[in-house]
Amino acid sequence: MGHSRESWGSRIGLILAMAGNAVGLGNFLRFPRQAALNGGGAFMIPYFVALLLLGIPLMWVEWAIGRFGGAHGHGTTPGMFARMWRHPWAKYLGALGIAMPLSFVMYYTYVEAWTLAYAVFSAIKHYWGVDTFAEMSRFLAEFQGKADLSQGAQYFSGVGVALLFYCITLGINLFVLSHGVAKGIERLAKIALPALFLFAVVLVIRVITLGTPDPNQPENSVAAGFAYIWNPDFSMLKNPAVWLAAAGQIFFTLSIGTGAIHTYASYVKKNDDIALTGLSTSATNEFAEVILGGSIAIPVAVAFFGLAETQHIAREGSFDLGFQAMPIIFQKMGTLGPLYGTLWFALLFFAGITSSVALAQPVMAFMQDEFGWNRRKATFFTGSLMAVGGLGCVFFLKHGFLDEMDFWAGTFGLVVFALVEVLIFAWAFGIDRGWQEITRGADIRVPKVFKFIIKYVTPAYLLVMLVAWTAQDALPVLLFAKQPTTDAPYPEGDVPYVLAARLLMLGMLVLFAVMVGVIWRKRHRKEGLV
């Protein structure tokens, strides 16, 4: 590891890149739905509890692990864990921190491609005239290649358009990655994040000033939409599922447990602050989620469709809200409808791409730091792996390929990895050394209570989550008793595709574990230890 590592160009660039990693599609689609379905304002109680006991402590832990690893020339968790825990398993556990974000970004890039496609569709009014839920559902299904075309195609004759947008999206991601940390990722964040916030503010202002779009239906108003999200239903707090949902939302929104924060933090200098910078990125993410994300999709849906219909849409899923309800609404927003539609989907695209480059960076860093590859070679390798899973999602979406990857890599795996890292940090590395790492060079005084929280409360919280999710979802899904998105069992025909998705993720884990083994053996031999 004789080569010099890259570093961030500026602190504000780092904050924007880290915030870009955290701010994703979930901020604008998942949060408002979760809040509305899980007790409205009352949902904010478990949400803030999870933020304080899980989100912020884990975020500091990941920043500290990352900066510590970076100081030793490691940009990914195999090297970081091996330095923190002198155990032969440590580096192999670290392979999770490369394989998981890679599996995550494989399907995430495809979802990101939908947002780009819909931004273009909005600008050219491609879906104008498709103004009922049934039609819009058909439009989306045909675009995604999920529709049954035996009766003929109405809008798309296959996945060709979706594939085209996937290739464009993958190309943009690889272009950014190939330019490195400061000139690629940081430059993207400096453009995409301010643009995202600007678009969001424009949309929030428009939504708030909508009032009651149809005077004949005064109950359908933006105010009613805010009431749906914010009026508290305290009875929901008795339901453990609500607490689990809040903890899950904090996980997804802060991009904890993906391995991406470690890699970004590894480019921070040894004595630079991480406490304030990390908190700033989390706060920026929360601002985007609670203040902006909570003020667009649900309020506008209630204003145009009414409460009952919006409740139905919310129950159906985040994508129904984003890709079916919103396009219908934009058509009802007059001459500026195409503009608002473009802004909405461009906002989602920017949120997506700043997250996807972060998820792909661990593979890049691993190949560059541990194997000494140049950026071009690492980009080609990363892009090839991303394409394998991405194309699987494009062609086998209707068979549950993407949902399976989302469940294991984007949901369950995050909690597993977070538990592993917090145990290594607080127990194997030691909380005293860990606390020194967090507070070294800190520009704020980190309350000492977090030392206790990181050592005891966060691992316990994660353990409870893990046990609950394993019993509730992971085991039934693993045994094909239920699908990740519904309680229905897998259709017989989907099982081979689901198995293929699982094998792909497992293959990635084995691939990186083997690579870790190879490089460590080589290094030991070089150092004369073997």
Add this chain to the structure above:
Amino acid sequence: MRLTWAGWLFLILAWGAIGGLTGFCLWRVVLRTEKKQRRRDEEAVIITP
């Protein structure tokens, strides 16, 4: 459906807490960055006898 007083309370508290935290953090970042820059500039001054 209208925003109840409890709804307003939760909205204002959540927005206030998050808006306040974001503002505080970014203000501190700007302040510290400026301070460090000033210190670096001052250190760079070479005083000749």
